[in-house]
Each structure stands twice: as C-alpha cells, then as structure tokens.
Amino acid sequence: MDIESKNVAVFGPGVSGFAAARFLAAKKTKVSMIGQGDPSSWQRFAELTQFVSKDRCFAQEKTTCDFFATFDLIILGPGIARAHPLLRSVHTKNIPVWSEIELGYREIKQLPIIAITGTNGKTTTTTLM
Secondary structure, eight states: OOOTTOOOEOOOOOOHHHHHHHHHTTTOOOOEEESSSSSGGGHHHHHHTTTGGGGEEEEEEGGOOOHHHHEEEEEEOSSSTTOHHHHHHHTTTTEEEHHHHHHHHOOOOSSSOOOSSSSOHHHHHHHHH
C-alpha cells in the first residue's frame, strides 16, 4: 500500500504510537491520533501537535466504530487489542489494521531484516549481532 496522502489513524498515543505518527506525517499522510482521555492530557501532547494537528487528536471515549471506518489504514499501539470494540466496523469493511512494527516493515527498503524479541537477552543478542 502506498501510504502517501492516505487518511491514517494511530490508535494509542504511547511511545511507539508517537513514533508512528511522526513517521506517517513525514510521509505526507493525513494522520489522526486516538487515545484514552482528553488529548491535552496525553504525555508529549505539545510535541505531538508539531506533526499532528490538535483537531486530528481524539479521545477514544468520544469516538465510534463508524468514526474508525473513515480511515484508509489503522496503526495499533502495542497496548491496543485487534479485537477492541471500536474496531468492529474496520474489520467488516476490510480496512487494514497494522502494528507499528508492520508499518516499519512495509516501508523499509533494505534487506535483510533482523528482529530480536523476547523478555531477556535482547541487549546481549543485539550487541553480538
């Protein structure tokens, strides 16, 4: 999918959602951020508004399933379940739902890709790589 000029929602304004929104803004997408509570209470909200306009930041409590269905692509933060009730209409309308990892994977142009996951030993393994 060519993401340039697409209407993309990032669901989850945590660290990875913030990074995904910044990346998407640089790719000239229309980025919206959806998170829990009043957007002005989100961590790093002032910094976020440097690349996502305030009028495109939404409290999930004030959104609906139909709202999510207006996007071309949804990026989920790691704390948001794919089965989240607000995503029901997205799944029925076949709107892609990606993690921020998948977004990065689809946009990377160099191969091979090495991914290191797990609870213990990532730093050591990364150093050895």
